[in-house]
Amino acid sequence: MLQTAQRSSETIKTKAAPHERFLEAFRWMLLARTFEEKLVSLYRSGLITGGVYIGKGQEAVSVACGLFLQKGDIFAPLIRDQAGRSAFGEPLVDVARTYLGSRQGPMRGRDGNIHRGLPRQGQLAMISHLGAMVSVTVGALMAKRFKGEKNFIGLSCIGEGGMQTGSFHEGMNLAAVEQVPLVIVATNNHYAYSTPNEREFACAELVDRAKGYGFEGYNLDGTDLSACLDVIGSAVKRARAGRPPQLVVASTLRLSGHGEHDDASYVTDEIKREPFAQDCLKRAEKLIVDLNLVDAKRLQGWRDEAAAQVDLAITTAQKEAAPDTNEDWCAISTRALVDQAP
Amino acid sequence: MSITYLEAIREAQAKLLRDDERVFIYGQDVGGTFGGAFKATKGLAKEFPGRVLNTPISEDAIVGTAIGAALHGMRPIVEMQFADFSSLALNQILNNAGTHYWRTNVPVPITVRLPSGGTKGSGPFHSQSMESIYAHYPGLIVMTPATVEDAYTMLIEAVAIDDPVVYCEHKYLYYHLKADKLPAEGLPTGKARIVREGRDLTIVSYSAMLHEALAAAEQLASEGFEIEVVDLRSVKPLDTDTMLASVARTGRLLCVGESFPFGGVTAEVISRVTSEGFHLLDASPQRINAKDTPIPYHPNLWSAHRPSAKSIAAKARKLLRE
Numbered sequence A: 001m002l003q004t005a006q007r008s009s010e011t012i013k014t015k016a017a018p019h020e021r022f023l024e025a026f027r028w029m030l031l032a033r034t035f036e037e038k039l040v041s042l043y044r045s046g047l048i049t050g051g052v053y054i055g056k057g058q059e060a061v062s063v064a065c066g067l068f069l070q071k072g073d074i075f076a077p078l079i080r081d082q083a084g085r086s087a088f089g090e091p092l093v094d095v096a097r098t099y100l101g102s103r104q105g106p107m108r109g110r111d112g113n114i115h116r117g118l119p120r121q122g123q124l125a126m127i128s129h130l131g132a133m134v135s136v137t138v139g140a141l142m143a144k145r146f147k148g149e150k151n152f153i154g155l156s157c158i159g160e161g162g163m164q165t166g167s168f169h170e171g172m173n174l175a176a177v178e179q180v181p182l183v184i185v186a187t188n189n190h191y192a193y194s195t196p197n198e199r200e201f202a203c204a205e206l207v208d209r210a211k212g213y214g215f216e217g218y219n220l221d222g223t224d225l226s227a228c229l230d231v232i233g234s235a236v237k238r239a240r241a242g243r244p245p246q247l248v249v250a251s252t253l254r255l256s257g258h259g260e261h262d263d264a265s266y267v268t269d270e271i272k273r274e275p276f277a278q279d280c281l282k283r284a285e286k287l288i289v290d291l292n293l294v295d296a297k298r299l300q301g302w303r304d305e306a307a308a309q310v311d312l313a314i315t316t317a318q319k320e321a322a323p324d325t326n327e328d329w330c331a332i333s334t335r336a337l338v339d340q341a342p
Numbered sequence B: 001m002s003i004t005y006l007e008a009i010r011e012a013q014a015k016l017l018r019d020d021e022r023v024f025i026y027g028q029d030v031g032g033t034f035g036g037a038f039k040a041t042k043g044l045a046k047e048f049p050g051r052v053l054n055t056p057i058s059e060d061a062i063v064g065t066a067i068g069a070a071l072h073g074m075r076p077i078v079e080m081q082f083a084d085f086s087s088l089a090l091n092q093i094l095n096n097a098g099t100h101y102w103r104t105n106v107p108v109p110i111t112v113r114l115p116s117g118g119t120k121g122s123g124p125f126h127s128q129s130m131e132s133i134y135a136h137y138p139g140l141i142v143m144t145p146a147t148v149e150d151a152y153t154m155l156i157e158a159v160a161i162d163d164p165v166v167y168c169e170h171k172y173l174y175y176h177l178k179a180d181k182l183p184a185e186g187l188p189t190g191k192a193r194i195v196r197e198g199r200d201l202t203i204v205s206y207s208a209m210l211h212e213a214l215a216a217a218e219q220l221a222s223e224g225f226e227i228e229v230v231d232l233r234s235v236k237p238l239d240t241d242t243m244l245a246s247v248a249r250t251g252r253l254l255c256v257g258e259s260f261p262f263g264g265v266t267a268e269v270i271s272r273v274t275s276e277g278f279h280l281l282d283a284s285p286q287r288i289n290a291k292d293t294p295i296p297y298h299p300n301l302w303s304a305h306r307p308s309a310k311s312i313a314a315k316a317r318k319l320l321r322e
Helices: A022-044 A059-067 A082-088 A092-100 A132-146 A166-178 A206-213 A225-240 A280-290 A296-319 B005-019 B059-071 B083-104 B131-136 B148-160 B208-222 B240-250 B264-280 B299-305 B309-321
Strands: A074-076 A154-159 A182-188 A216-221 A246-251 B023-027 B052-054 B075-079 B111-116 B141-143 B165-170 B193-196 B201-205 B227-231 B234-236 B253-256 B286-288
Touching: A022 A059, A022 A082, A022 A092, A022 A225, A022 A280, A022 A296, A059 A082, A059 A154, A059 A182, A059 A225, A059 A280, A074 A082, A074 A132, A082 A092, A092 A296, A132 A154, A132 A166, A132 A182, A132 B059, A132 B083, A166 A182, A166 A206, A166 B059, A182 A225, A206 A216, A206 A246, A216 A225, A225 A246, A225 A280, A280 A296, B005 B023, B005 B075, B005 B148, B005 B165, B023 B059, B059 B075, B059 B083, B083 B111, B083 B131, B111 B148, B131 B141, B131 B165, B131 B234, B131 B264, B141 B148, B148 B165, B193 B208, B193 B240, B201 B208, B201 B240, B201 B309, B208 B227, B208 B253, B208 B309, B227 B240, B240 B253, B240 B264, B253 B264, B253 B309, B264 B286, B286 B309
Parallel strands: A074 A154, A154 A182, A182 A246, A216 A246, B023 B052, B023 B075, B075 B111, B111 B165, B141 B165, B201 B227, B201 B253, B253 B286
Antiparallel strands: B141 B234, B193 B227
């Protein structure tokens, strides 16, 4: 039977106690927002080549994805998951290195922006082709099972756009067939680049698909940090406890363009007035103030600290050497088998 | 004792499963009591419980799963039911496995077995040769064994290699080729083999076309020509040195492949020999491929669509007159 765990804004008005990791999560969100604002500014100054893709408005969902994972877990973040990546343990300087093309970054200038990962540490490196990382996560979990590891789970992120790919469908089905401990967190930010929901899918609720795949499904207000922590945290717990694969569908609005090259002029005023269009960071901050969880001075201190961390990451990466053309140009690790093309 | 090309592939997988606990086989119908559409995994699911696994018809996810498992310490062997269906996994093979080491410095040791090439009556969707497509993309090794011995040793080598390997096994050879015994070792991948020595013309080929080329060489021998035949064994890496050395002896080159004619392995061979060994050539190098149409169903059409000993010999005679 389909289960849902919706938490409406009513909960906030009754001043329910926030999740025990609320403040910790908030600080990751703040760091991600601060960092991405800096990236945008660098991009607009022409200091970042390629694109900048930010997670503004999706930080609450994303942080909850990274926060409950442990060493030994597999995380497959996607384009708007800076908050989750940081919470999972990705060093901020590596993000700066990847955007700025430093040789010392994990991608060494060979790939950029959000196409980064630390596969040895369980953070998979996404490719642009959506849905592809679901089955890769399944395979990583199968490997852990083959090797007799215990207490691991995988969490793979997707958007409502990526949910419409064949690759996603195959990966979901296979995850259920293999009964791996997997959580899929799908964020419906209401646009696949410029295409609105009504041209993306025709079902009433995306979460209804969970049943069809053999997943357990949950809806989530992605603008409510407490709800994100509750629902995603519980899904992680259930996966770890051996329940069937979990699907969480969060509702948000992308509060940016697809990338910073995109002014998002197609986002209607009407949709901006929807409840899911609220800024999750502002909402979390308001809750902190309303409940007087920390005082204004401390809040400002956190902001200053985030800004300092961001500055350090960026200035460190900026000082590092860019790749030169003195590359070995080998796409395989077995040097003896590199084809000697002219 | 006599062992077929298909049995060699099965035996190689049995040995790999026996010797290396990181190995598992993943693909459609490979497990249970069935053992694969061609029986390349016959009996293995029983012998190695939990390690020879049937999958849904999900080529993309099958390869994606293999990639994830390989990244976390396993050595998966994927069986595509037919090479043709690997087109549905192109994204995972080319964009995920093929880019991974370059991007992240972490290699992806997967082996994807492709039952390739034409057999009579198999038609457009069960006859394709995909090696040129995979060789075109960076990050992959592409093997095309033409003998029972190579089928065995190269598959074992494929799994040992830390990088993604596309292993193109030819369906026509499954039952047609036999050997007395399996070797303990073979030539390393990347090394072509001179299968027949000659001095008048070099025919470079691989996979099932090697045997058509050898039959053509035999016909031409009765006409007084000595044809040298080179088996590429792997199309990527491509052993340019062996081809050049052969052309240095013969002065003439004909390259034979079963895949479609535009671009591809035969074009690459001619390009490399021409640009690096132009001075060695006494005549324009030539190539023969399948025709530029989908692969036909009817045996009459099929026989005319792919190169044959007859068409290779005819092309060779013309080249020998130049």
